[in-house]
Amino acid sequence: MDQSRPVQDGTPWCLQYVQYRYEWHLPPVKAAAGTARDFVESRLRIWGRADQVEDAAVIIGELFNNALLHAKSKEFVAAIDWNGGRIRLEMWDDCPDRPLIIPIDFEKESGRGMHIIASLSEMWGSRLTASGKCVWAIIPG
Numbered sequence: 001m002d003q004s005r006p007v008q009d010g011t012p013w014c015l016q017y018v019q020y021r022y023e024w025h026l027p028p029v030k031a032a033a034g035t036a037r038d039f040v041e042s043r044l045r046i047w048g049r050a051d052q053v054e055d056a057a058v059i060i061g062e063l064f065n066n067a068l069l070h071a072k073s074k075e076f077v078a079a080i081d082w083n084g085g086r087i088r089l090e091m092w093d094d095c096p097d098r099p100l101i102i103p104i105d106f107e108k109e110s111g112r113g114m115h116i117i118a119s120l121s122e123m124w125g126s127r128l129t130a131s132g133k134c135v136w137a138i139i140p141g
Contacts, residue, residue, distance in 0.1 A: 063091035071095035
């Protein structure tokens with residue numbers, strides 16, 4: 001179900017200067033990565049930001065897959081914010097462990113997600129929340 005809403009004045013520092021914020025609740029299944037990508041792609045197209053769809057879809061997919069693999073949450077929340085310039089993508093989960101960029105082991109099939117996010121985004125990070133964490137990435141607008 002679409003949990004979208006425009007952000008109003010008086011938002012916390014992490015959401016300041018955001019014109020629009022939309023959220024989508026995701027179950028802890030691999031197929032939900034596609035749902036997260038579709039959600040972000042549709043928002044960007046509605047906002048006339050089709051040039052950002054490809055990178056944003058990859059980033060939100062990697063954020064979800066990383067959360068699914070490491071967070072063991074009952075539910076995840078994908079979010080997209082737009083302030084008229086930059087786009088911020090977020091993935092919320094119930095685990096307080098923050099992501100790390102670790103050296104790539106070329107013998108393994110996984111372990112590249114945060115490298116991909118770092119290379120496609122202007123900046124990325126994470127913050128602890130009352131129930132876990134939010135991992136975010138900003139793509140230039």
